[in-house]
Amino acid sequence: MRHFWICSALVLLSCPSAYTQQRSASSFVAPDRGKEDANEAPVKVRATFMAAERTPVTDWRANEIIVRESESQARVESIACGVDELLTIGILLQINGRDSMTRNDLKWNKEHYTGLLTFVRSLPSPHRAMFVSAFDETTHKIVPMTTDPNSISVDDVIGKIEAIRPTHYVNSNDAMQRVLTSEFAGRPGRKILIALGDFLTTDSTPSVDELARIAIQSGVEVFQLMDSNITEYGFSKLLESNFRLLPAATGGAAYELSGSSFSTPLPLALEDLKKLLSSSCVITYQPKEHATSGLTVPLQVRVTRNVEVEIYSPASRLATTLRENK
Numbered sequence: 507m508r509h510f511w512i513c514s515a516l517v518l519l520s521c522p523s524a525y526t527q528q529r530s531a532s533s534f535v536a537p538d539r540g541k542e543d544a545n546e547a548p549v550k551v552r553a554t555f556m557a558a559e560r561t562p563v564t565d566w567r568a569n570e571i572i573v574r575e576s577e578s579q580a581r582v583e584s585i586a587c588g589v590d591e592l593l594t595i596g597i598l599l600q601i602n603g604r605d606s607m608t609r610n611d612l613k614w615n616k617e618h619y620t621g622l623l624t625f626v627r628s629l630p631s632p633h634r635a636m637f638v639s640a641f642d643e644t645t646h647k648i649v650p651m652t653t654d655p656n657s658i659s660v661d662d663v664i665g666k667i668e669a670i671r672p673t674h675y676v677n678s679n680d681a682m683q684r685v686l687t688s689e690f691a692g693r694p695g696r697k698i699l700i701a702l703g704d705f706l707t708t709d710s711t712p713s714v715d716e717l718a719r720i721a722i723q724s725g726v727e728v729f730q731l732m733d734s735n736i737t738e739y740g741f742s743k744l745l746e747s748n749f750r751l752l753p754a755a756t757g758g759a760a761y762e763l764s765g766s767s768f769s770t771p772l773p774l775a776l777e778d779l780k781k782l783l784s785s786s787c788v789i790t791y792q793p794k795e796h797a798t799s800g801l802t803v804p805l806q807v808r809v810t811r812n813v814e815v816e817i818y819s820p821a822s823r824l825a826t827t828l829r830e831n832k
Contacts, residue, residue, distance in 0.1 A: 547826070548583060549793060552696070552727070552757060553807045553819035554786040560778055564588055564814055565693035571789055572808040578794040587787035592633045592695030595626050595655075596685055599640040599648075600703025601672045616664055618702060618733070619675075620774055623660050625776045626700075629783065638663055638688050641681035642672045643708075651689065679717060680709045682728075682752075688718050697724065698758075698783065700733040705749050718755035722802060723824045728758040731772070731781060745789030757820040782818060 545633075555563040565725065573580040599619060626636060636658065638649035648666050649658055674754035682701070690697045699721075714721075721728055732749050753760045759777035759782060789807065797803045807819040 510604050541626055548790050549580070549823065551791070551819060551823055552775050552786050553789055553803060553805065554757075554782050554814040555809065555817055556781070557813060557815050561780060562781050563813065564785050564787060565789060566809070566811075569809045570809055573789060573791045574808070575793050575797075575803050576796070578792040579794045582789060582791045584790045585787050585788075588785060589788055590633065592635070593629070593783075594635045594651075594690060594695060594697045595629075595637075595700045596689050596697075597622060597626065598638070598658075598669070598681060598685055598699060598701040598703075599638070599699075600676060600678065600705075601640045601642055601646075601667055606823045610711070610816060618731075619664055619667070620660050621772050621776060622700065622702060622731070623658065623663060625780070627641050627658065628733045629780070633695070635693070637685075639681070639685055640667055640670065641676070643675045643676065643677055643701075644668075644686045645669055645681045665705060675708045675785045676703075676706060677704055677709050679710060679712055679714070680707075682717050683712050684718060686717070686724050686726055690724050690726050697726045698728045698729065699726050700731065700779075703732065704733060705730065714751050718752055718821075719802065721752065721756045722820060722822055724758060725824075727820075728756045728760070729750045729782075730760045731775060732760065732762045755821045757818050759818060799826055801825050 530797055555566070557563050566585050566587065568582045568584050571585055573582055599622075623638070626634075634655050635653045636649070636655040638658070639645075640646045640648050648663055652658065658775040672776055678701075682699075683698065690699075714726045730749060730753055749762075750760050752758070759779065761778070762769050763772055763775060793803075801824075802822045803825050805822050807817055809817070810813060
């Protein structure tokens with residue numbers, strides 16, 4: 507498997523694609539399938555296809571798409587790309603760490619906060635809802651859910667963050683769990699979480715595997731922006747694995763903003779992220795075998811066209827019944 511973020515210094519612009527291989531979580535394993543449930547509705551799964559030079563591919567036909575659940579190939583009924591739909595975006599910002607993350611020196615982070623918030627407000631979809639949270643040891647609600655993202659003042663967000671005296675400790679896993687289980691609950695349409703931080707945590711509960719399960723069951727795609735400059739501990743193999751697992755499991759993406767020769771400037775990361783958000787496709791298919799409602803089913807998306815593409819799609823999906831899908 508190839509990952510576009512480890513290919514070159516300008517990783518988002520020059521990484522070769524994955525020869526139609528799906529990005530998947532390296533350690534997240536979905537539970538086994540349950541007994542057959544004949545009432546399961548046709549399933550919809552989201553996938554984004556990126557070709558060379560990070561160019562989205564959207565002109566797919568249904569007979570060019572392969573969807574597998576475990577080892578069973580499903581029957582693909584249709585694929586629709588670039589569909590406008592209700593979009594809920596959550597922003598999660600880390601506010602602790604070294605001097606650059608304290609109230610004494612917020613200049614660098616203000617640039618990142620401003621860039622990220624401006625990016626969300628610039629998305630073309632008119633059907634948007636948005637919230638902003640921040641975290642150190644605890645999670646702070648900065649902007650409650652609003653259906654008018656353009657009303658959010660960047661200066662106001664930064665002011666609220668500056669008013670918090672951040673601790674040296676951080677609980678990124680707990681913050682992820684809180685926003686995944688509370689802010690997105692009951693939200694229709696597409697759900698996106700964009701997190702900015704170093705993703706170190708002083709408490710590993712819940713585990714990253716458990717966060718992946720929660721995100722998949724909540725239908726949330728996770729995109730993570732890693733700033734490894736805000737940690738004095740470096741970019742360890744364990745941290746790198748955790749950093750990549752959650753986005754890979756949910757069909758999102760991970761960007762390292764600084765700290766290595768493979769890092770990406772924030773504007774380029776956001777440019778790539780915008781492509782992923784605006785060019786995704788919804789695949790409708792009928793599973794060969796039906797799974798018990800409530801179980802998590804392993805999932806893979808492939809293409810038959812002779813083209814090199816990087817595929818972003820969830821590593822599994824939550825089985826539901828026909829009645830629950832109405």
